[in-house]
Amino acid sequence: MPEAENHAPNDFIRDIIDEDLKTNKHDGRVATRFPPEPNGYIHIGHAKSVCLNFGLARQYGGTCNLRLDDTDPAGESMEYVESIIRDVHWLGFDWGKGLYYASGYFERLYQFAVELIKKSDAYVCSLTPEEIREYRGSFTEPGRESPYRNRSVEENLDLFARMRAGEFADGSQVLRAKIDMAAPNVVMRDPVIYRIKRETHYRTGDEWVIYPMYDFAHCLSDALERITHSICTLEFENNRPLYDWIVERLIPAERPKQIEFARLNVSYTVLSKRRLIELVQNNHVHGWDDPRMPTVSGMRRRGYTPEAVRNFCAAIGVAKNDNLVDAALLEHCVRDDLNERAPRAMCVLRPLKVVIDNYPESQMEDFDCANHPQKPHMGTRKIPFSKVLYIERDDFMEDPPKKYNRLGPGREVRLRNAYVVKYQSMEKDEKTGEIRQINCTYDPATRNAPPADGRKVQGVIHWISAAHAVPAEVRLYERLFTVEDPGSMENCLEYLNPNSLTVLTTCYVEQSLKNPAPGSQYQFERLGYFCADEKDTKDGRPVFNRVVSLRDSWTKVAARG
């Protein structure tokens, strides 16, 4: 099954690791980590990183930690931590005992900062935030040194201790690394490494009023965990010199190698945390696990499988090119996996009543239907057939085009798994002109056989016996945005797809689907893959999400005329 995952070609990161292994770089160890900040739910882009980091550990017999990078209490919460843990597990990965929090290192990080001060490599700066920005210079102008840059070690030690003790107002002091205000890389112009922020931390409460910055905490956390390959996204490339600068001064024996790869973008959706939070908070979607969301929770609720997501991550590869991956590839991976495992069933989305004139009023037959046409071992189930049926409204046309392989006046079609029926008449609502009912006759000889005279029928359509139909709600999903690359647009909310959700409340499913297991997936034949909504499916009243439609070559033909 994980064929795609195993046969993925080597990428540049694996090349680097192979080389490191060859030179016995870290005694042959491979240790990675997945380091999300718990300030949102993880999404398909994170899944790429999860598959990469945990996949590397798996492939090289190494380890991969899950580390919550929680150095900024604003916006972080336990709810997010729990969602991340659940989602990474669901994706199929486990970190064993390797669950860590940057906040778990706060005391050690503080001591490292003290050490840096003692080496004269850090100082407390009393400039205002605005002044710090001004002093930083610009891309073309070097920065200017802070007037506080040359405070004595003793004074810095005292000031830093008092920062921790809460003697200063938020934003009034910071600890900065003493590097080079004229560095061409602005990251190296005496970066702030600690700030004062009176905000309750979801784990450490009010124990701290100072918090380390990412650049200080992340590299040291990596080194403390003896990470060998610290894999992150391209935007951190500029920070790598600082990463190395800090670790070299504090834990030189354990310097991990930071390697950057291109973050994932997927067409017709957004993947920036800011954008996703916006969608949730402004109620453009119904929460982080809305099936339209590209979050792991959203995909799970939608009915995607972890295998499909992993296969997708293997298929997109890992490189340093900016990319916008076609959402069709994700859908392909989902179909590919669900085609293998989803039992088939019948569902009528928009019912149209059909009466079989020559079928006895009181008669009922059970048909044995294959749960999977290519997989006999998946068994069969009984489906009742009777005089009054529902078919899909789309499967009847009063005046069909030539290539229409369905029912219409004078036409004959196969009812899937049942008889061939022939059109006889229709009833219309006199006022609206809406077709209310179709009358057909059936050919009793066609139960498990083609028409005896060898005549070809127009096609095969699905159906539900009216007397046995189970009412269901079905939710159809389409892409969230109408433009390919909404993430690149400032006003992307204007391009939200108004049809991203269609709720159908008058659907019928076959009896076997009366009480589906929450989250279970099915292929509704000729329609697509659907899953029983894990939250809203109630006893005897199923709710299905359309995971993805079946590949459809008909709408294209129809559109051409």
Added chain:
RNA sequence: UGGGGAAUCGUUCAAUGGUAGGACAGCGGACUCUGACUCCGUCAAUCAAGGUUCGAAUCCUUGUUCCCCAGCCA
């Protein structure tokens, strides 16, 4: 503008001086009690210009385009 990155079919990832290949998408066909699946076929790319070489996507030179960085976010 200074620094850091990246440029290969429509999209995405390979090819590590020696036949530019795969996947997705597209197109055409076969099969079919799912207009699905499967199968077969097909279209289609080395940013540009020079140079080195028997041979260049790969090495060199020059140029072009795109992305990232001036948070006390990560």
